[in-house]
Amino acid sequence: MANPNNQANFFVRYLSLAPVLAVISVSVAFSTWAVFNYFFPDLLFHPLP
Template identity: 55%
Template sequence: MSSNFLKYLSLSPVLAVLFVSAALSAFIIINWFYPNLLALGQ
């Protein structure tokens, strides 16, 4: 139980960093290819 909990604690920051970097890169790619897509809301 405690070993799995420690594995989860050591893995969650890595998953968080991967998720944030993937979201930022996807946002940049979408903004690069479709610049008018995000500007429609303005």
């Protein structure tokens, strides 16, 4: 039987906090933008040919 007070349960509850979710989502968004900008630098400012 699983213990409800184990470390994994607390870690999942910590990851679901709003500030943690905000930092993760901003990091993912910036990383996506940086990778996209590295491979396609002109598409962000000139999307039409």
